[in-house]
Amino acid sequence: MIIRPKEEMKKHTSFKIGGPAECYVVPENFNELSKLLNFLKNERIITYIIGNGTNLLVGDKGIAGCVIEIGPKLSKITVKGTRITAEAGATLAQVAEIAEQKGLSGLEPLSGIPGTVGGAVVMNAGAYDCEMKDVVESVTAMTRTGESLEYGVEKLGFGYRTSSIEAKKLIVTKVVFNLTPDNKNEIKKRMAEYKVMREKKQPLEYPSAGSIFKRPEKHYAGVLISDCNFAGKNINDAEVSRKHCGFIINKGNATAKDVTRLIELIQNAVLAFYGILLEPEIKMWGKFDK
Numbered sequence: 001m002i003i004r005p006k007e008e009m010k011k012h013t014s015f016k017i018g019g020p021a022e023c024y025v026v027p028e029n030f031n032e033l034s035k036l037l038n039f040l041k042n043e044r045i046i047t048y049i050i051g052n053g054t055n056l057l058v059g060d061k062g063i064a065g066c067v068i069e070i071g072p073k074l075s076k077i078t079v080k081g082t083r084i085t086a087e088a089g090a091t092l093a094q095v096a097e098i099a100e101q102k103g104l105s106g107l108e109p110l111s112g113i114p115g116t117v118g119g120a121v122v123m124n125a126g127a128y129d130c131e132m133k134d135v136v137e138s139v140t141a142m143t144r145t146g147e148s149l150e151y152g153v154e155k156l157g158f159g160y161r162t163s164s165i166e167a168k169k170l171i172v173t174k175v176v177f178n179l180t181p182d183n184k185n186e187i188k189k190r191m192a193e194y195k196v197m198r199e200k201k202q203p204l205e206y207p208s209a210g211s212i213f214k215r216p217e218k219h220y221a222g223v224l225i226s227d228c229n230f231a232g233k234n235i236n237d238a239e240v241s242r243k244h245c246g247f248i249i250n251k252g253n254a255t256a257k258d259v260t261r262l263i264e265l266i267q268n269a270v271l272a273f274y275g276i277l278l279e280p281e282i283k284m285w286g287k288f289d290k
């Protein structure tokens with residue numbers, strides 16, 4: 001397997017932010033992953049799992065511990081009838097493309113989410129009134145001692161942008177989607193429409209981690225932030241997107257400290273104006289400067 005000491009995490013996050021991980025490992029297969037997990041547990045080394053790094057803010061001082069990548073090396077996809085089985089490192093876009101080719105519908109609204117299938121299950125990622133829980137039938141996951149278990153969706157505690165996978169410290173290795181047969185051209189058309197909607201609304205031309213905050217009940221975080229006059233507000237190169245105030249973008253050399261300071265300013269303003277505490281959707285890893 002590939003082992004890289006002192007690996008800059010900014011190379012692995014869509015935000016292009018993050019200091020070095022003590023150790024960054026890319027297993028080539030699940031057998032290696034199982035052995036690696038056992039070793040790290042026995043050595044009591046703190047372990048993080050990264051997919052495509054699209055929902056992460058890593059501290060400027062980096063991460064003490066080991067980051068394991070479940071990405072392109074573990075991304076085989078197979079199709080049987082209406083079921084698609086994807087290894088956790090496959091991207092949602094790859095699975096959606098295969099679904100389209102096979103005339104299987106259900107993934108179109110999720111096809112533009114830039115994460116892996118593993119990351120998307122953990123986050124119960126969703127868009128346009130569809131969430132992972134609506135299309136996933138079962139998940140195979142490894143325990144921190146390398147044992148593999150299968151879980152039906154009802155066992156995964158799916159909620160808004162959350163699942164019980166993280167709390168159980170499981171590592172997703174395989175996901176089975178059960179989809180609905182449909183006309184290929186119709187599926188293709190819908191995927192293209194969702195892509196246009198995304199491009200119109202989101203600042204995809206800049207590095208970001210998607211929506212910074214979860215949607216508060218009965219509100220949209222982006223609207224609350226915009227109403228507090230935060231559009232375009234910046235701390236150094238971290239800026240609240242004018243196109244979508246729910247996004248913080250990296251205009252060049254933003255640091256995790258810049259982003260966390262901006263997050264705090266936004267939270268304070270929205271709390272003072274609306275009495276609503278915005279909860280971050282992104283995961284924050286490692287050591288942050290104060």
Ligand SMILES: Cc1cc2nc3c(=O)[nH]c(=O)nc-3n(C[C@H](O)[C@H](O)[C@H](O)COP(=O)(O)OP(=O)(O)OC[C@H]3O[C@@H](n4cnc5c(N)ncnc54)[C@H](O)[C@@H]3O)c2cc1C
Nearest residue numbers: 051052053054055115116118119120125126171172209210
């Ligand atoms: C431009 C942009 C647009 C976005 N739009 C959306 C959207 O519309 N809807 C939405 O929900 N999200 C959106 N996101 C956020 C993000 O893409 C999703 O949350 C995605 O599911 C994260 O997947 P990932 O592979 O990048 O996970 P990562 O960012 O690598 O990790 C996220 C979390 O999942 C865990 N994880 C990852 N893989 C595994 C695994 N195999 N086993 C166990 N744990 C794992 C990590 O430990 C971490 O806790 C967007 C992000 C960007 C940058």
